[in-house]
Amino acid sequence: MIRVLMIGPDRSVHGGISGVVNNYYEAGLDHKIALCYIGTMVEGSKLRKLVKAAGAYVKFLSKLPFYEIVHVNMASDNSYRRKAVFIRTAHFFRKKIVIHQHGGDFETFYEKEQTERGRKKIREVLKMGDAFLVLAPQWKALFGRIIGEDNITVLPDSIAIPDAFEKQYDNHKVLFLGRLCREKGIGELLACVPGLAEKIPDFHLYLGGIWEDDELHQMAEQDQEHITWLGWVSGEEKQKWLRECRMLVLPSYFEGQSVSLLEAMAYYCGIVASDTGGIPQMIEQGKTGLLVPPKDADALQEGILRLLQDDALCENLGTAAREKVEREFGIEENMRKLIAIYEALG
Numbered sequence: 001m002i003r004v005l006m007i008g009p010d011r012s013v014h015g016g017i018s019g020v021v022n023n024y025y026e027a028g029l030d031h032k033i034a035l036c037y038i039g040t041m042v043e044g045s046k047l048r049k050l051v052k053a054a055g056a057y058v059k060f061l062s063k064l065p066f067y068e069i070v071h072v073n074m075a076s077d078n079s080y081r082r083k084a085v086f087i088r089t090a091h092f093f094r095k096k097i098v099i100h101q102h103g104g105d106f107e108t109f110y111e112k113e114q115t116e117r118g119r120k121k122i123r124e125v126l127k128m129g130d131a132f133l134v135l136a137p138q139w140k141a142l143f144g145r146i147i148g149e150d151n152i153t154v155l156p157d158s159i160a161i162p163d164a165f166e167k168q169y170d171n172h173k174v175l176f177l178g179r180l181c182r183e184k185g186i187g188e189l190l191a192c193v194p195g196l197a198e199k200i201p202d203f204h205l206y207l208g209g210i211w212e213d214d215e216l217h218q219m220a221e222q223d224q225e226h227i228t229w230l231g232w233v234s235g236e237e238k239q240k241w242l243r244e245c246r247m248l249v250l251p252s253y254f255e256g257q258s259v260s261l262l263e264a265m266a267y268y269c270g271i272v273a274s275d276t277g278g279i280p281q282m283i284e285q286g287k288t289g290l291l292v293p294p295k296d297a298d299a300l301q302e303g304i305l306r307l308l309q310d311d312a313l314c315e316n317l318g319t320a321a322r323e324k325v326e327r328e329f330g331i332e333e334n335m336r337k338l339i340a341i342y343e344a345l346g
Contacts, residue, residue, distance in 0.1 A: 002342045003034040005063055005095075007086055008073030010039030010052065014210050014232050015179070017073050017102050019259045020157055027160055027331045032339060036063055040082055053082055060086060069096045069342055072129075075103030075256070076110075084125045091128040096345040099129035100155075104256035104277045105183075107142055123147060131341050135257035136278035153341060156281065157257045158334035159266060161326055162239070167268035167318060168246075169311045172203045174304060175245035175269070177233070177260035178252075181212040185251025185274060185294065190219050190227075192301040197226045200308050206241060208233040242267035246314055247307050253294045255279050262329050265289075265321035270314035272303040282329070288321040 008017050011025075021037065029035060040056040041049060064070070070090040074083040080103075090097050103109075110122060126132065126147045133155045134140050140152050178184050189205070196203045208230040211217040220227050233241060242248075248264035250273040257278035264271060265282065271289030273279050283289035290306065292299040307314045 001034045002069065002339070002346065003067045004069045004071050004342060005036050005038070005060070005067035006071040006073070007038045007040050007056070007060065007083070009041040009079075011037070013039075013041065013043055016157075016256070016259055017075065020102070021073065023159055023259070023331055024335065027335060029335055029338075032335065033342065034067075036067065038063070040086070041079070057085065057089075060089070064090065064093055064095065067095070069098060069345055071098040071100060073100045073102060075101070076106040076108075077103075079103065080106075080109070080122070087125050087128050096130045097128055098131045098133065098341065098345070099126060100133040101139065101143065102135065102256045104252070104254040106139075108254075110146065130345055133341070136281040139256070139278065155334065155337060155341075156278070156329060157259050157262060158329045158331040159259060159262045159325070160331050161266055164322075165243070165268075167243070167315070169270075169315050169318070171244070171246055172200050172308050173245040173247075174203070174205050174308070175208065175241055175248045175264070176205070176250070177208040177238070177241075177248065177264075178250070178258070179212055180207060180209040180216065180229075182216065183253050184209075185253060185300070186213070186216050187219075188251050188295060188297040188300050189249060190216065191297040192304060193223055193226055195301050196304060196308070197223075199305060203308065204228065206230055206245060208238065208241060238263070239267075242269065246270060247272065247304070247318075249300070249304060250274065250279070251292070251294065251300050252276060252279070257281070262325055265318075265325045265329075268315075268318035268322045270307040270318045271321060272300065272307060282324070283321075284324075287317070288324050289317050 011018050038056050038059050040053055042052045072083050074080055132152045135156055140154050180186050205227045210232050247270035250261050252274050255277035273283050274294040275291040276294050285291045290303040292303045
């Protein structure tokens with residue numbers, strides 16, 4: 001049986017990579033291969049994060065001799081810096097390395113925040129990967145310019161598809177799921193609320209996530225008639241809101257690929273999302289949802305209003321989105337491809 005030592009953020013972390021890893025576990029990847037997962041980051045204070053990272057590295061060293069493949073889930077910024085240590089260590093011990101890049105803003109991190117010396121070090125680390133996984137074709141092009149395309153494979157995120165059901169579009173409930181911060185477009189989303197409420201009095205926005213910006217949190221609290229903060233939702237509670245709300249909005253400034261967007265598509269939701277990153281791979285303009293420019297509150301409001309006012313359009317897009325997820329983003333096919341990548345390294 002293939003033995004894989006996988007690292008990434010702790011599975012309790014509220015974020016996309018943890019969601020991907022948890023989906024793999026729920027789908028039974030650990031029964032198809034010998035899988036050991038080590039969480040390298042937790043939420044909380046800098047001290048708590050430092051202690052977690054140090055403990056993870058000690059555990060990694062103790063496990064490393066017993067695994068042939070090291071699978072590293074990473075993004076950019078601090079995520080890259082942490083994982084670079086593990087990658088260099090695995091490379092020193094001549095392990096096969098799979099680098100799984102999830103971040104949506106690596107280009108800014110690499111091109112604008114590094115010196116030439118820093119970029120050289122990043123290239124050295126990334127080239128240590130025997131397989132390099134990205135979420136969408138545009139990321140293959142980006143990383144191809146950095147390390148060459150030879151070892152790069154596009155492996156989109158995936159989800160378990162829920163059973164079919166009859167979605168109701170007779171409400172004006174709009175859902176957001178994710179980090180509640182400026183980079184997710186929450187400022188623009190909140191700016192849309194007064195205009196939407198004026199045109200559709202029973203419009204209501206439900207925000208599922210953890211606040212990372214106090215100013216935005218205060219803005220949302222000022223209109224509790226039209227905005228409800230759900231906190232972080234998962235499991236059956238998340239399924240309830242995905243089933244109940246007619247549409248999901250994702251106005252991110254950048255995005256690798258969004259698991260919450262895939263989940264909304266699987267629940268027949270109408271989608272309004274930013275035309276950025278890996279989102280256009282999932283949302284085809286006017287076919288499986290509506291795309292709007294990032295940081296454009298007027299375009300965002302227009303897109304949301306269009307789906308709120310046109311039940312038939314919302315239903316047609318939601319149905320097409322469900323069909324696309326079934327065809328292209330089911331987790332069983334994703335795991336088959338991932339295991340094939342592992343086997344090819346053997």
